Each structure stands twice: as C-alpha cells, then as structure tokens.
Amino acid sequence: MRPAAAAPADPLLLVAAIEAAISSRSPRLGRAAHARALRLLAPAIPPFICAHLVNLYSKLDLPGAAAAALASDPNPTVVSFTAFISGAAQNSRPLPALSTFAAMLRLGLRPNDFTFPSAFKAAAAAPSRSTVGPQIHALALRFGYLPDDPFVSCAALDMYFKTGRVALARRLFDEMPNRSVVAWNAVMTNSVLDGRPLETVEAYFGLREAGGMPNVVSVCAFFNACAGATYLSLGEQFHGFMVRCGFQMDVSVSNSMIDFYGKCRCVGKARAVFDEMGVRNSVSWCSMVVAYAQNEAEEEAFSVYLGARRAGEEPTDFMVSSVLTTCAGLLGLDLGRALHAIAVRSCIDANIFVASALVDMYGKCGGIAEAEQVFLEMPQRNLVTWNAMIGGYAHIGDARNALAVFDDMIMGGETPPNYITLVNVITTCSRGGLTKEGYKLFETMRERFGIEPRTEHYACVVDLLGRAGMEERAYEIIQGMPMTPSISVWGALLGACKMHGKTELGRIAAEKLFELDPQDSGNHVLLSNMLASAGRWAEATDVRKEMKQVGIKKDPGRSWITWKNVVHVFQAKDTKHEMNNEIQALLAKLKRQMQAAGYMPDTQYALFDVEEEEKESEVFQHSEKLALAFGLICIPPGVPIRIMKNLRICVDCHRAFKFISGIVGREIIVRDNNRFHHFKNYECSCRDYW
Template sequence: MLLPRRDAQSLAAAIELAVSTRSAALGRAAHAAAVRLLPSPLPCFLSNHLINLYSKLDLPSPASSLLLLHPSPSVVSFTALISGAAQHHRPLLALRLLPAMLRRSVRPNHFTLPCALKASSSPLSPPSSGPQIHSLALRLGLLPADPFVASAALDMYLKTGRPADARNLFGEMPRPSAVSFNAVMTNAVLHGRPDDAVRAFFALRRAGERPDTVSLCAFLNACAGASYADLGSQLHGFVSRYGFCADVSVRNALVDFYGKCRRTRDARGVFDEMPLRNVVSWCSMIVVYAQNGAEEDAFKLYLKARSEGVEPTDYMVSSVLTTCSGLSGLDLGRSVHAVAFRACIDANIFVASSLVDMYGKCGSVEDAEKAFDEMPERNLVSWNAMIGGYAQHGRADAALALFDEMVASGEVAPNFVTLVSVITACSRGGYTDEGLELFEKMKERFGIEPRTEHYACVVDLLGRAGMEERAYEFIKEMPIPPSISVWGALLGSCKMHRKTELGRIAAEKLFELDPQDSGNHVLLSNMFASAGRWDEAIEVRKEMKDVGIKKGPGCSWITWKNEVHVFQAKDTTHERSMEIQAMLAKLRTEMEAAGYKPDTGYALYDLEEEEKETEVIQHSEKLALAFGLLCIPPGIPIRITKNLRVCGDCHRAFKFISGILGREIIVRDNNRFHHFRDYGCSCMDYW
C-alpha cells in the first residue's frame, strides 16, 4: 500500500526532526519507511530532505548514494551535500561535487558557491580551486553584486594568503556589506593583525553599515589582542546603547576582552549581569581568573557552574586543570580528572594534554606518564608537556629519550618550547655537551632560531658545570640583548659556586633591567654572606632599604583533606602549632644524631650563631613539613609548595629527614621541583 502525499510530508517532518535532534537512528528509520511505503524513485522533495539529513550528520556515503539515485537532482540536492561536506571538513568531496553538478546541467546559486568557496579555503584543497570558483561566479553573474558570494570569495582569499586578490575583490564591490567587513576583521584577528581589524570596523561604520554580533566580537578580540583597554571599553558603551547586551556571544567576548586586558573585576561585572549564560560564558570567566593569577576564584567558579547543572566540556575541563597546575592542587586535579572520565572526555586531545601538564606541574610525574601513554593521539602540546614535566623534575634521561622518540616518530616537529625544555633538562641533569650541541644545531636541524629563553638555558647549563667565565663570554657574544633571565642564570650560578666578582657584574645588570626586584638583591646579599663577605652583604641590604625595595614574605603551603594550610617563618598561629614545634624539636635531635649541622650561612648576619640556628629551624617549609608528618600517613609523599626558592639549610635538612624517616618529600619552589628521598635530592644540590 502506497502512502498519500500528506503521509510523505509526515515522513519529511520526521526527517527534519532527526536533523534538529542529530539522531541518525530516527533519520534511518524514516528513510526505511519511505523506501518500503513509497514508489521508486522517491519524491524529489523527500529525497532532498534525506540528502540534507545525511549531509548534516556527516554521513556522506548514503547522501552521495541518494544523489546518484535521484532522477533529476536539483540545485537544492547538490547544495545540501556540498554544504555538509564543507562544514564537516571534507573539502575535496565538496569540490568534486561542484563539477559533477555542472555536468548534470544544474546551475549553482548564491547558496552553493559560498559553500564551495569555504571548501576551497581549506589547506587540503588545491591552491587553484578558489580562483576557479571565483571565475565561475563571475561567469554566472553572481560577482561582484551578490553580497554572500562576494564575502565568501573575500574570506577565501584572506584565508589562503592572497591579500592582494582580497583587496582587489573588496574594491570591486559596489557596496561592501557588513558580512564582507566581518570577513576582513575576523581574518585580521586570526592572523595576528589587530590594528587592521580595528580599521575595518571603523570603515564599516563610515560606510553606514550596522555592525552585527560577528563585527562586535571581532572588534573586541582585536582590542584584547592589542591590549586596547580604553577602545574596548568604549565599544562596551556602544553595545549597551544599541541593545546588544542581550546577545550572549557579545557578552562572552566582553568577558574575554576584559580578562586579557587584566581587568578581572570588569570581566566579573559583565558575567554577573548576563541575563543568560551558556557554557562558553562560564569557561570564559574561569579562564579570566586562571590567566590573571586568581586560580582559587577560578576553581570556585567551576564548582558553582557544576552546582548549577552546567555539563563539563573539554574546554572547561582543560581550563580548570590549568588552575589546578597553578595551585599545585594534585588532589583537586585528580577530582577534575574523575569528572573528565565520567563525562567521557578524558581521551580528548586537549583534555589529555592538560592532564599531562597538570600532573607534571603538581609533582606527580608518574601520573603524567600514565596520562601521556594512554593518549590515543598526541599533539605538540602533549609532547611538550611531558618533556617539560621531566625537565622540571630533574629527569634528564627521560626527557632526552622522549625528545628522541618525538623526533623519530615524525608526528609533530619540535618548536622553540620543546628546545627550551630539552636544554633545561640537559642543564639539570649535567649533560653539558649534549645541551650545547643541541643549541648549536637547533637552527640547522629543526629550523628554530634561538630566542632569549634558549640563551638563558645555555648560561644555566654552563653555570651548573662551573664554567661561569665561559657563560659570561657567551653572554657578551649574544646577537640579541641579554634579558633578565640570562643575567639571572649567571647570578644564580655565581652564587652557587661563590664567584662573587662575576656575580656582582650580573647583579648590576639585573638592577639596571629590573631595579625593583627584591630577589636579585637578596641573591647577591646571600652570595656575599656565604663567602663570608659580611660588609658587602650588609651594604646590599642597606641599599635595598634606602631605595625602598622590600623582600616579599616567604610562605609555604601544604594541602590536607581538601584544605590548604599556609605557613610563614616563625608562624605560631596554626591551631596545631604546639604539636608542630614538638615535631621540629624531635626532628632536630634525630638529624643532629645523624650528623646534621644547621647551615646558617644565609641566616641574618646580625645574630649570634645560636640564634641563627633557631631562625633556620623556623623556616616556613620546615613548619609545613612538620605539619605534613603529623597528618599524612607513612607511605604517602609529602608535597609542599613555596613561593620563593628553598633555602640551603632547609634543602639540607629535608635530605636528612627523607633518609631518617624513609619518607618521600616533594617540594615545588619558584624555580623547580625537589624530590627528596634516601638522603638525596633530584636537583643534585644545584638550584
């Protein structure tokens, strides 16, 4: 029994429902019903609905089969399939369909050609395909008058690196539309030319065109990229005046703009005033906090989003994992990992790369290795995260082996970040010759021009090996001006090897580049103190006081039962302070019995020796360690984070404690990770 036409239309409605719900099962069921109940061939309108269904669901095989079976395919049939192929990154299929369409004497229209031009913008498409479609549009009379085709051709030329052709086409337009200006703006932002995007926006306004959501978002992205805070704020006023405030995309762009301009409070104000938020809104605000050093606020906002029923996405989870890295929150990171696992996005390449990075920065290189090994595919970020994790933890052998594997695999090419990590690993592992060879051949082997970060790594590499004079000569021969990191690496090595005269030269250069940084003054003072040159150490401290430079307070923190416990030197405010002091006294007795003597060379110079010993035992990292020993059961590593470099005495004491108690102690200071176990440290006493 054949269905009447109204029932065929019911099937068409079912197919459209399948499209809107993205249900391939429902669509196939409707297709099967049509084949069973309708005469062959299927009615044209129903066949077009099915082609559109399969194209939008990225099922090109059944869509192509339907097109072949169609007795007289129309422009609608071909356009649906070309559009689906272009949208789902199948540019070659879309481009093959266009000549097939012409061979069937079907004339493309102003919907078909923009889809084909989009396909020709892909890097996978032949370079000549875009200009050929442009010529076809001219022959069909759709250029330059049709704004949709003209804008698509303009976008194609901009995306394929033909700015001269794009300018010529733009000049031929009788009246460029807002869509054309949008193409110029979005591509300018995409290619790092924010000023061009700003100029295009003003040209749009002068042409009398009304900006739309795309225009406003592109302009805000340009202002964010160039840090034009005042200009972007003016557009915020324009948005409010012309009624765009209800548009969630514009609001999200405002949040992102204020965040990149380091105006966190303004970003939060826009976020709080949003009448409707989507998942991008939450992610944008989380990223704003993460990028501006407010990791705790970022994590609190993530928890609020989850409490309001927002489902985790790959972008949200990646952003939150970044905040866990900043907080050194291993337990927090593991909880987010569990969320990603339950949401089935832990294998997503961006989430997996963030997991590798988070575990490495939170001190669990073993978990980072596991996350890396389980990745179904890897990109440059994931390779760099794992190599960088090894470098931070002093695992030079593993970093070099993984780098060799990366190069041999041919999956991705190393970039400048990769080389920074590998040379850093060579420095921390004592592989001086390997690191120097890699630096000298990086341009020849990988086409990477050395940057200031690479020069700083080489200075650190030479300094670690006790070759400070050679490092100084290397700095003088640099083709680019030495940066703070370069001179800082030299000063650090001079302090370690007590090369005071050369250290003073490095310090003076640092004072010129960054006169308000207290760390350089303290490092110079400590270098003189460790060499017994107390007068010069006192003079440096006096200079700091005279010019108003204050040393930031050192603090250490440790997490226990989802609570962060923060300590400063000589801190007695903790609720378990008496137990902590008793633990410190016990540790001191056991360490002295094992041969430990306090290193007071860096302690205050105006105290007696006995007082100095009392001072160093009350350092913040020792207080945090005593608390950790009270709370954390044996067998579980104690993880401590410090905002400054760990001092020499604490470093020495932690080595003793790790051996006496048989505990693994992991300290992340502002320079690197220290893994203490069995009376030793992963940094090999150089940091």
C-alpha cells in the same frame, strides 16, 4: 479476507518528518521516514523527496547514507547536489564536497548561489596549496555571480583569507560594488585569526565610515582584536559604545568583553561584566575561569568552576581543560585528580585538549608517573601535548626521559617543535647535567628546526653553562646577544656566580638586575648571600642596609600544604597553628635524629648578625620545615608529602629535607618559586643546584 490497502503516501507529511529528524538531529527518525518513502513511493520517489533525504543525511553527518541517497536519484537536481556539498563542507569533509561539485559540473548542472558558498567553504578547508579555490572563483565569474552576489562574494573572500591568499582577498574586497556587513566581518574575523589586530580595528572603522551598522560578529571581532593587542583604552571606549547601543545584552558580546578584560589584566572589570549578565552559557563560565587563570588568581578560577557546576553547567572539554591549568598553578594534585575523574565520567578524557591539559597538570604538580600514563594512552597528540610531557620531565630534572620524548617527537615527523619545545629541552639538559647536549641543541636550533633563538633560549643556555661552572663563557654569550638581555638572563648568571663563588662577575650581573628591576628583593638577597659565603661580610651587610634605605622589603617566606581539602599556610617562626605543640615536638625529635646522622645546620649567610645558637634556632623555624612537620604528623605513611613555597628553598632546609627523607623513609616534594625538589633516600632531584 483481503488485507486493507495501504494508505496513499502524502509527500508533504514525509518532508515534514524528514525536517523534524533534521531539527532534532535524530538519525532514527530520519531513517524511519526514508523507509516509509521507499515502501510507499518506490520505485518512483519524487526528486524533491530525494533532495530532502540527501539533505537529511548530510546535515546529520552520515556521509555514506548521504552518498547512497544521492546515487539512488535517477535524475539528481542542483538542489540535491548542493545539499550534499553543503553537508560535507559543514562537517569538515572538504574533499568529498569538492569531488561532488566536480561531478555535478560533469553532468552539465549549473551551480546556484547556494552551491558556490558551500564549494568555497570546502575549498577553504582543502590542503593549503590547492588551486581549487581560484578555479571555483573563475567559474563563479563566468556564471555571473561575482562580484555582484553578496553571499558568493563573501564566501570567496573568506576562502582567500583562510587559504593565506591575503592579497587576492583584499583585491576581491576592493572590487565588491556593495560591501555588506558580512564582507566587513570576513575581513575582521580573519584578521583576528591571522594575528593582525590592527587591521581588524581599521576594518571596523571602515565599516562605520561606509555607513554600515555593526552586528554581533563585528563587535566580537573588535573586542577580540583589542584583547589580542591589549588595546585596553580603545576596548574600554568601545565597551561604553556597546552599552549605549544595547549590544552588552547579547551573551556572545559579554563573553568577548570578559575575554578582553582578562587578557588586558583587568580581571575585576571582567568579573563585573560577568556578574551583570542576565543569561550565561558554557562559554561565559569558561571565559571567566580563563580570565582568573591568566591573572594568577587560581583559587578564584576554581571557585567560578564550582559555581558553574552548581548552576547546572555540564563539564565541557574547554571548561575542564581551563580548570586543569588552575590546578597546575595551585599545585592542586588532588583537585586535578578529581577533575580527571570528572573528565572520564563525562567521556571527554580522550579529547586532545583535555588530555594535553592533564599531562601539563600532572607534570607541573609533580605527578610525573600519572603524566606519563595519560601521555601514553592518548590516541593522538599535538604540540601542546609533547611540550607538556617534555616540560614535566624538565621540572624534575629528568634529562634522559625528556630527550627520549623529544627524539620520539622529531622522528615521528608529524609535529615539528616550536620555541617552547626547545626551551623545555635545554632547561632539562641544564637541570640534568647534560651540558654538551644542551649547548649543541642551542647552537644548531636555527639550522635544524628553523627557530631563531629568543631571550628565553639565551637564559636557558646561560643557566646551562653556569651550572657547569662556565660562567665566563656564559657572560660572553650574553655580551653577544642580538637583543637586550632580560631579567631571566642576568638572574641565571647571578645564580651561577653565587653557586660557584664568582663574586666579581656576580656583582656585574646583580647591578644589571638592579637596573632592570630595582624593587625585587630576591636579587639583593642573592647578592648579599653570595658576598657572605665568600666571607665578605661588610659588603654583604652594606647590601642589606641599602635595601632598607631604598625601602625594599624581602617578602616573608610562606609555605603551604594541603590536607583533607584544607590548605595550611605557615610562615617562619609561626606559632599560631592549632597543632604548633605537636609540630615543635616533632621538629625537636627530627633535629636530634639528623644530628646523630651527621647533619649540621647551615647558617653561614642566612643570618650574620646574631649568635650561632640563635642562627640554628632561626633556620629550624623556617616555613617549609613547619609545613613538613605538619605533613609528617597528618599524612599517612606511603603518601608523598607535597609542599609549596613562595621563595626559593634555603640551603639549610634543602640539606635538612634530604636527611629527613632518609630518616623517616618518606618522599617529599617541594615546589619553590624556581623548580621542583624531589627528596628521597637522602637525595634531591636537583642535585643540589637550584
């Protein structure tokens, strides 16, 4: 019996199958349609089927299959070539797109109004010094597509902006006879990306003056410009206009408004926009997380993340990396570890942004070994990664390892340092006692790396020299600064003078700080303590009295410690905690053990208006000691005790923690408002300078 003949192929059904594969992004369905076409139509597959196959593989980013489909067409048309060029350009493969464009020209095929925009897109992503963009421009002029065709003109305009040829872009824009909203949007969006927010605003008003109506892209670009330049009043007025026009219903516009208000430090208004959204996407949740994180509201940021998960949002690389920054602010090492696990489970832990955020989080939370592990396992690194690793070492004063990572970064040659890198390196040299190395880097940073010293670098070098007892040299550098010294610069000098007893120079630094920030109680307290340590009690008392007279109040010391997902907060002389009896009993026991080991309470300037016995009692009820006692009671042996404090740790608590770390054999990590302190075996990582 003869087999039944195959049913004749319907080309339109094959095209429908190919288009379905593209819309569903299914390579399997696309290959099945291709196989059927080969079986039923070979060897004479119609050109329009070949064009659809090239489009299929190009859109699905299968470059090898796309090239094979194009090569198999004996008579490729401009449609087939354009499909390949478009797919390569859209999938960030500019060189294959441009080489195929050149091959099409060699065959004598004329590019059309779809080919040129794709070619310009590829040229925009080509190496920055490439001249291919202007060459394509000349070709488009010769074929009559410029300047009249709006789509080709806008693509050329975008190409010039993205390749840094701003003058040529403006000239092309001026020559356009009919400027569509797309052309204005190209000007606005690229001005935002290039850090020229004022030009974005001017372009928007130019669009309106020309009688054009903005679209969603225009509106988002305007809010992005207001966010970048913190034009709060202008953005608020524009918000009102958007409500009147109905644009606030668009999710992208609402996301832009959340970002705008967050960057302008109006997180309450950002939350109001978020709460009014009828539809939210992943960007909405991430924008709200970032808005809280930017405004030091880490707990609220983490709460929004949990809300996103409850709403069914899957963790994305941007969402996880954003939430990891909040863990760093909260010193939430356990939360960070949980997010690390989520990143691994979601297969985004190798993403460079997530991995960099993990390095930063572990470094800021004191988990330097875990930061090292993530750093070493990363398949690629960017500037943020290197800075995070160096910064992690800077936090704990590990200068040798920080310099080793910095040297690797320089020798690699792929990622040049920026000003933040040098701030971290000089800081770690300061905290690690490498005065010569840090000062040399400061002096040569302009010649070696082309980086002009900023205020942050001067603050670091003043701290560097101050720690080495070279306060006069530090003061000379301050006097020679090309910009006005900041609070951080004078604060570094005051801290050094207090440590080394340079009271006269310290008073000069303090007076400058009082001018810059008269309401900061910390500077007054530091000056008072410096005078008290020098035995100048009357002057120290006068400083305290002056604080009271002008209404400056010292922030109460608070310390907090996390155990079993609960944050326990302590204040000095706090007796409200449910475990207060156990805490006091343990503190009394530790006091006896420390005194037997040679500890004497340091009360020389903490309190100078009460009896000595009362002073000892006061300093032993400081918030960090209460938190430590709680940690010793609850946290199992072998697990480091991590404490956060809102002020600098006091001299007596610092001395006591060194004793306790050795007596009980525990690692104690304290993050005060200045730096990390790792206490272990009677020593601290800060080497008694903070």
